[in-house]
Amino acid sequence: MRDYNRDAGRMLRTLRQQRGLTLKQAASRLQTSAPVLSRKERGQDAIERQDIQLAIVVYQLDPWEGYALWVVAGFMPEQAPPNSSADLHTVAEMLLTNLLFPAFINDGLGYLHAWNQPIETLWAPSQTGTARIHLLDCLFSTYVRNKLGELWASCIGHALHVFHHKTMHMAGEPEFHALIYALATKYGEVFIAKWHEARQNNNTPMATDGLIVQCASPVGPIDYLVLQTTFQTSPPNELIVYMPWGAENQARDEQFRSQLGVNRVYFSSELSLAT
Numbered sequence: 001m002r003d004y005n006r007d008a009g010r011m012l013r014t015l016r017q018q019r020g021l022t023l024k025q026a027a028s029r030l031q032t033s034a035p036v037l038s039r040k041e042r043g044q045d046a047i048e049r050q051d052i053q054l055a056i057v058v059y060q061l062d063p064w065e066g067y068a069l070w071v072v073a074g075f076m077p078e079q080a081p082p083n084s085s086a087d088l089h090t091v092a093e094m095l096l097t098n099l100l101f102p103a104f105i106n107d108g109l110g111y112l113h114a115w116n117q118p119i120e121t122l123w124a125p126s127q128t129g130t131a132r133i134h135l136l137d138c139l140f141s142t143y144v145r146n147k148l149g150e151l152w153a154s155c156i157g158h159a160l161h162v163f164h165h166k167t168m169h170m171a172g173e174p175e176f177h178a179l180i181y182a183l184a185t186k187y188g189e190v191f192i193a194k195w196h197e198a199r200q201n202n203n204t205p206m207a208t209d210g211l212i213v214q215c216a217s218p219v220g221p222i223d224y225l226v227l228q229t230t231f232q233t234s235p236p237n238e239l240i241v242y243m244p245w246g247a248e249n250q251a252r253d254e255q256f257r258s259q260l261g262v263n264r265v266y267f268s269s270e271l272s273l274a275t
Helices: 004-018 023-029 034-041 049-058 065-073 088-099 119-125 134-142 142-170 174-200 249-260 268-274
Strands: 103-105 113-115 210-215 220-231 235-244 265-267
Touching: 004 034, 004 049, 023 034, 049 065, 065 088, 065 265, 088 103, 088 113, 088 265, 103 119, 113 119, 119 210, 119 249, 119 265, 134 142, 134 174, 134 235, 134 249, 142 174, 142 210, 220 249, 235 249, 265 268
Parallel strands: none
Antiparallel strands: 103 113, 103 235, 113 265, 210 220, 220 235
């Protein structure tokens, strides 16, 4: 059984309780029995696509709640993320509180805006000490470099390769040039050499979604499948979710997340205000 049944079950229970429904009342509307619904909410029974479809209708979920439930349950959503007039803070609280897998929100240039507790534990973005936290700041940090050890060089090379392909269309924009200059100034010859290498290896376009990345966690390395979705805040931002890849990584991810406690959401803007 996929361990994220438990995460989706927890969200289903929260949604039911928020609507003031007993197990028996909700089960009747969801075309099941109270014992079966109870097992699903506890993650003991598999949650299927039909369960999500019914919950969206019965609990009258708004578009963001429905989208988050699909992702938390480990399914590709049946609808695109909704256009939203909500501010980024509201959207991040909705998504990242319920997404117990490592997840974060960044903009098209790779600046990190919000992330959850698993990402904080894996990368420690709050410790980078920068006013605007870029994804590469996390990977160049002493914290991550020490965790990765000999693997760091290959990891940063891969990350820069992906970053280069994602931002090729922005190469002529002043903000992009300012970012590259700032990273080169901050990290010196190491960044310059790796960035030059990434630019040289651009003959074959690469997919930036569906990648497998390895993260060094407190319980050992975990391979994650990277899923990303653009959603229409103003300006548009990306939600990135790390889904554990395969049974062994799912078990290790579950062990990792069981040690974390409350799934806090971090915001780079709040860190900037605090410094």
